Amino acid sequence: MLYTRTLFAAGTGLTALCGFTGLAHAQAFYLQEQSARAAGRAFSGEAADTGAASLWWNPAAIADAAESEVVLNASLILPRGQVVDTGTRIARPGQPATAVGGDPISRNPINNGVLPSGAIAVPVARGVALGLAVTSPYSFTTDYPANSWARYSADKTRLRTIDIQPSVAVSVTDWLRVGAGANVEYTDASLSNALPNVLATLPDGRQELKGDGWDVGWTAGFQMHNDRVTVGYSYKSAIRHKLKGDLVVSGLVGPLAPGNSTLSGVEADFYTPAQHIVGLRYRANDAITLNAQLVHFGWDKFDAIRLGAPLNAAIPEQYRESWSYAAGVDYAVSPALTLRGGVQRATTPTQNGRRDARVPDANRWNFALGGSYALTSRITLDAAANYVDFANATIDRPTVDAGSTILTSGEVRNARALVFSLGGRMRF
Secondary structure: OHHHHHHHHHHHHHHHHHOOOOOOOOEOOEOOOOOHHHHOOOOOOHHHOOOHHHOOOOHHHHOOOOOOEEEEEEEEEEEEEEEEEOOOEEEOOOOOOEEOOOEOEEEOOEOOEEEEEEEEEEEEEOOEEEEEEEEOOOOEEEEOOOOEOOOOOOOEEEEEEEEEEEEEEEEOOOOEEEEEEEEEEEEEEEEEEEEOOOOOOOOOEEEEEEEEEEEEEEEEEEEEEOOOEEEEEEEEOOEEEEEEEEEEEEOOOHHHHHHOEEEEEEEEEEEEOOEEEEEEEEEOOOOEEEEEEEEEEOHHHOOEEEEOOOOOEEEEOOOOOEEEEEEEEEEEOOOOEEEEEEEEEEOOOOOOOOOOOOOOOOOEEEEEEEEEEEOOOOEEEEEEEEEEEEOOEEEOOOEEEOOEEEEOOEEEEEEEEEEEEEEEEEEO
16 A cells, blocks of 8 residues: 555656646746747737748648748747745644745746747648648746755656647638648656655655657638738647656655655656637738737646556646637838737636646736848848736645645745747748
8 A cells, every 4th residue: 555655646746747837838838939920919810820930820821822931930938936835734644744844935946948949831732832830839847946845746847849730721712711730749758856754854755757758639720811801710629648658766765665666657648728719910001910819728628637557546637728818019110120019818727726836827918029020032030029927826736745745835926937039931
């Protein structure tokens, strides 16, 4: 029973395989920085815009391509914030709950990072184009100090995804474009956290988990347009992820020592959310275009993480549906220069009472400025800056590690992020 209980507690670390929110992103562990042009207007109107830069949001965007186009982007993400202990206690077996100890304030646990992305669109016939987008929609690295108060639920975590989206688009009529594509995703993750021994005077044990896997989803969408207005809709399917990896538990002593092990072939099964994306672009005059976008995220699909043999258990997550709303403007100062701005509001899918230090997500506002400059008739540079402001949120999910119960009481405070994006588009 002790061995089984220890393995199950260690298995809860698999929650990080499906992500920890980076404080610079759209919501939960989804990254939206797939285009510098989009970042400049706070990701408004992307489902209704055209060209390879919008391929991730809507494959119909490339249907009317007259020339081939390549887009490359990179975003520098600089998150800041504090994860603060407000009274976390630990109840070791047969002992009353006491303070968890450790440093009560963890500053900037989420690492800075650079997120690359790219896309290409190639017309193959009149009104028909093929496209390929390569993105990283779920990626982060977080590093809590070894003596952090949150060490039993989060220590070091690294998640990387690569999404390859081949697409085809067709201009059906002079006012209707349609498109569809597959989303082939590779996920690689590693994570670790401390394990409490039976006495507070003993050093902590440790668990480390690594896993990866390939999975497939799909995207489909359409755009209806006239000379002034374009309305776009796309659907990105939920993706069922199946990861397999190794779990190492070490440093447990005394009655917990039988829990030390190396376990291979541990499997985790979970879903990332579907998205319904509605975008609108309205050309008010020759210089000004207004943009809006609404996204519904089916995070309720992420209800549990199901663990295979030998654990054979399910870890409840109970995320809820969430939304993002964005509005922005493009202003063509000259034929070569376009300026942009926008505002986005996103709600968190995490719920009070179920939020831990691996996923300290919160509602947020995203304020954006950006622009494009045509260096030549075929080469355009895009740049953007985003300031993301997060509400304070509780960290309050109890956990069980190596037979001890962690009664978590914490808060994420003063969270914010700067994101700088640079991209280039070339037609040939």
